Amino acid sequence: xxxxxxFKIENNTDVSSERFKSLVLFYCPLITTDALSLxxxxxxxxxxxxxxxxxxxxxxxxxxxxxxxKSLKKLNxxxxxxxxxxxxxxxxxxxxxxxxxxxxxxxxxxxxxxFILKTSGDYxxxxxxxxxxxxxxxxxxxxxxxxxxxxxxxWTSENETYLNVKRxxxxxxxxxxxxxxxxDMSSTLFPLRFRSEDNLKEIARLADLYGIxxxxxxxxxxxxxxxxxxxxxxxxxxxxCENSKTEYKKVPENSYDVPCELFLMSKxxxxxxxxxxxxxxxxxxxxxxxxxxVINVLIEHALKVCDNHLIEKYLYxxxxxxxxxxxxxxxxxxxxxxxxxxxxxxRKEVGIPEYVSTNExxxxxxEIYKRLKNGNK
Numbered sequence: 001x002x003x004x005x006x007f008k009i010e011n012n013t014d015v016s017s018e019r020f021k022s023l024v025l026f027y028c029p030l031i032t033t034d035a036l037s038l039x040x041x042x043x044x045x046x047x048x049x050x051x052x053x054x055x056x057x058x059x060x061x062x063x064x065x066x067x068x069x070k071s072l073k074k075l076n077x078x079x080x081x082x083x084x085x086x087x088x089x090x091x092x093x094x095x096x097x098x099x100x101x102x103x104x105x106x107x108x109x110x111x112x113x114x115f116i117l118k119t120s121g122d123y124x125x126x127x128x129x130x131x132x133x134x135x136x137x138x139x140x141x142x143x144x145x146x147x148x149x150x151x152x153x154x155w156t157s158e159n160e161t162y163l164n165v166k167r168x169x170x171x172x173x174x175x176x177x178x179x180x181x182x183x184d185m186s187s188t189l190f191p192l193r194f195r196s197e198d199n200l201k202e203i204a205r206l207a208d209l210y211g212i213x214x215x216x217x218x219x220x221x222x223x224x225x226x227x228x229x230x231x232x233x234x235x236x237x238x239x240x241c242e243n244s245k246t247e248y249k250k251v252p253e254n255s256y257d258v259p260c261e262l263f264l265m266s267k268x269x270x271x272x273x274x275x276x277x278x279x280x281x282x283x284x285x286x287x288x289x290x291x292x293x294v295i296n297v298l299i300e301h302a303l304k305v306c307d308n309h310l311i312e313k314y315l316y317x318x319x320x321x322x323x324x325x326x327x328x329x330x331x332x333x334x335x336x337x338x339x340x341x342x343x344x345x346x347r348k349e350v351g352i353p354e355y356v357s358t359n360e361x362x363x364x365x366x367e368i369y370k371r372l373k374n375g376n377k
Contacts, residue, residue: 001072002090003058003065006051009042010095023080023099025127029119030111031078035071037061039080042096051091076145078111084140093140102127109195110147113155121159149193175250175257175292176207181214189222194231202234208292209281211246211259220244242278256293256330260285263296267303277310288319290327297333298322 015023028036041061058068072094075081084093099105106112106128116124178200182190207217224237248259256263260281261273273281284295302315321340327333 001054001065001069001092003053003055005054005090005092007054007057007092007094008051009045009048010093011043011047013043013096013098015043015098018101019099022102022105026102026105026111026115027078027080027099030114031074031080032071034061034063034067035074038063038068038071039075039096042081042094073145077147079147082142082144085143086140108197109192109200110149110152113152113159113192116159117152117154152192155187155192174204174208175248175259176204176212176217177214178204181217184214185218185221189218190225194225199232199234203237205285206238206241207259209260209285210241210244210278211248211262212241212244213247216244216247238282242275242282254330256296258292258296260292260295260299264299267300280310280312280315284315284319288316288323290319290322291329293330294322294327294333297330298337301334301337 023036023039031039038057038061041057054065054068057063058065061068063071072081072083076083080097080099082095082097084095086092100108100111105115112124181203182195203217203221206212212220220237220240221232223240224233225231226233246259246262246265248262255266258266261278264273264277264281265271281295284290284298285292290298298315298318299310302310302318306314318337318340322333322336325332325336327336
């Protein structure tokens with residue numbers, strides 16, 4: 001970039017006091033004070049309709065161009081700002097994003113480790129104790145710099161111990177014990193850079209659907225790491241889980257708090273679940289974002305109203321309603337499904353009016369011809 005290059009700002013943020021506090025306390029040691037100053041400057045300016053020269057930012061912050069580029073790269077790496085280039089050379093869009101809250105930050109498997117490595121475990125613990133997509137009409141190319149995961153190569157088991165202090169459980173609606181799974185999972189077999197939130201959520205989803213315990217999931221993960229650069233083959237992981245025998249042995253607090261495959265088996269006298277039905281279960285979780293216990297309520301309801309069959313069209317229609325109404329518990333799911341069932345059963349069948357005949361033979365054409373001929377209407 002050059003000082004004479006032009007830029008616009010797109011502000012996609014809603015930085016609350018909680019997020020700003022996290023920005024200063026958690027992000028600043030990672031991105032440097034120069035990058036923090038640049039983020040704050042762009043945040044204050046807000047979205048701009050017209051282009052400005054980058055030199056204006058340099059002058060306002062008294063920042064050399066090299067430091068500006070380094071700061072921009074840091075904001076890119078930590079996903080506080082995305083950089084897009086217009087088709088025309090020398091024109092850029094800076095799209096601001098929200099910093100994570102304290103809780104979101106400490107549950108990010110990458111960021112929290114990076115923070116401890118760059119500061120110290122003691123400093124991290126002191127903070128824990130003390131602290132209770134945009135629509136673009138342009139043709140843009142994403143040139144945002146990505147975070148270099150190699151910076152975590154120095155992570156050790158000693159560093160890992162700091163994460164076990166005053167840290168909440170994983171924020172997944174899951175029966176799967178993610179903490180136990182990761183604590184005994186070798187970082188060689190499952191490198192830290194592959195432990196993203198999306199990957200962990202998919203692992204939990206598959207475990208919840210098909211009853212995969214922590215030991216078996218570790219075995220599966222060791223088989224699906226494609227390479228050091230390509231990451232996890234999630235499609236193959238799903239295949240292994242779908243074709244594995246359920247080994248869930250925990251005693252649930254209620255009958256719905258069990259893997260979905262196991263719940264469906266209980267509804268069909270222990271008979272194995274078909275591949276087709278397994279795909280239905282996956283879609284209800286992946287496409288509609290339903291919790292496992294909510295899916296189980298839906299399965300029970302669908303079998304009841306559909307004569308002991310899982311009808312795809314009915315399931316997806318009901319799942320859409322549950323998602324649209326933000327149903328996130330067994331009680332809410334029951335109430336919503338029963339309400340819809342009552343509404344459906346109370347609808348009156350609309351008949352054909354008596355004046356509309358469905359039998360063409362009843363029409364006396366000879367009488368009509370006779371009237372027309374005589375001019376008698």
